[in-house]
Amino acid sequence: MDTIKRSLWLTFLFLSTALTHSYALQTPPEETILVGQISHIEGELLRYVPDEEDWVATVEDAPSGINDVLYTGEHSKAELIMPNNTWIRIGGNTQIHIIQLESDETVVDIDSGIARLYNKSATATITATTPLGSITAPPFSVCDLYLEDDSIQVSALEGSVDFLHVTDSKHYGVTAGSSSLRAGYHEVSSNQEMVDDPWHAWNRERDDLWEERFAEQEDSADYLPEELHYESYALEENGIWESVYYEGRNRSFWRPLHVSSNWCPFTVGRWTTWYGDHCWIPYEPFGYITHHYGNWVHVNSCDRWYWAPPRCHTGIRGGSFLNIGFGWYPGRVSWIHRGGYVGWIPLAPFERYYSRSYWGPRSHVARTRGLGIVAFDTEHCRYKKHAIVVRKHNFYNGTDYNTIRIRGLKDTIINNYQRTAFINSRVIKRFKKMPKRYTFGNGKVKQKPPITVTKRIQRKKSRDRPLLGRKRGNNTRRTSKVTSAQHFKPPSRKAPRASNKVVAAKKGARRKTVHTSKQTTRKPRLNLQKRQTRTVPKAKKSTKINRRRTILKPQTLPHRKKSRSLARPRSPTKRSPGFSGLQQQRSGRRPLVKAQRSKARPRLRARNL
16 A cells, blocks of 8 residues: 555656646746837738748738748838838838847848938948848938839939949949949949839838927927837837836836726737747737736736836936846737637736747746746736636737636636746647738738749748847857858849739749750660560569459469369479569479560460460
8 A cells, every 4th residue: 555655656756747847947048039110001911921821911010020921912012110110111022031139239141122321320330231232321321211122223312322243343432413324134223213102102101200209299208218219109008107007116108098998908919820939919009019028017006907117217307217137029928728719818027928939038948848837826926817818829819818718717717727927739739730820901902912922032031041030058149240242142034024023922932844955865664585584574463364364363263173272383384474573483483484474374375275
């Protein structure tokens, strides 16, 4: 009896240890991961999904990070804002690939279309690589790029930019007010400055709009770090700053105004998969900055949600801030599931956020080691009573989870849910076969780029930088600057001009077959009549007899009775006509040559008669 108890105790101890170490948590050195924002879209903006090898439609307030490939449809435009105060606007039929995003440098690759580079930073630079060369925009400079199949035109609007030619590796300066630069694969020349009137007018409208927003930001900019000043207008228009007593002192928090009384964060929007983690796509005008930066806090005294801004510094008007570092996160929630339900709990400011990738100091990278379940319960979640629980089949179908969430959940029910680090196939069946997990909105793709654009992306995979947040330990994630012409290889022939135009969505992934004029030569057949030394290949088990057309049965000879098969085997010169290569192989004899078999047939045919 004691032996059984001891074995049960050891088994329980082993299982508890395995669950405790089911995730290996690694905390890399503290650093800030920069992620850009798609602030404005006119028309259709597509995003390439490498796992599906397909394109999906993206929406405003969606993230844009390293290795993201975006493509604008015909007559479409988009605006990208990076937290290092570098802005990029792209026109129709433009493909852009974000290569590097650091505090002092932004590197993108543009293969086609039109783009405008805004460098509003005092320290960072923008580098745009193209098939014909690279353009570097220093601080406080603006330039336009017009990229065609075999030429590029660079025009400086403010300051001066540098152009590095692909062929001769020479640097050419372009200054605002002077002539523009036009370069091909073999020559570089100055050209009269060309301005696209519709493109220039749209940029002028966007500039005027941002000037009005900066003028109306008032006090919100004083509560935010410098990297987020451009988002202060959203807070000013949709909420107010209040001094709230929280954790022993008065804090300066922001509260949304135009929401319902039972409003909760992470309810108006949708979840999508981005870099292996689930990212929150907000559908509220203030949703991007409040759900990806800082942290939401719930004040029980007034039963309201407040947003705490990132970075600790002395507040204005006698308030103070929480010690929350600056960093972008996909969505600081804790995942729970049970049966046919899945849910998430908003995390308190200093609760652990588990993820597949490293996003910042408050994220913990989790690696699965078996069951893939975190060994802690929901009792440690401060805001567990505010959990949002939906049915699993509605997880990717919601834009406002307040209409489909399960109401009336008590703490005792939430404690019975199982907590997990992230959503995977163990939580939702057929998770990897669900195409909706990569969608950013309800809109469908109307037009897709041609297959030549997709092939061009796949050819560049060997030159891609490591994925965002995939570094471990002291491995650096920085990439070398593009300063050599070896990075660019001019093509041997010109690409067709129609390759950069969009096509119908059903025709985008269709492959075209190429007919060549080369004639294939066939090998001569083997002639067994002339070369009798070569043996006939081994016959299959289901060989047929030419004369009787009967299938051989195992351990029996055709055309003979069962008793005759047990008789003494005959000599090799007196074989029966049904003694095929299969029986010869079983008896250890080599099969006969075709010529020898033809000579023995007359004698055997006469005997059969």
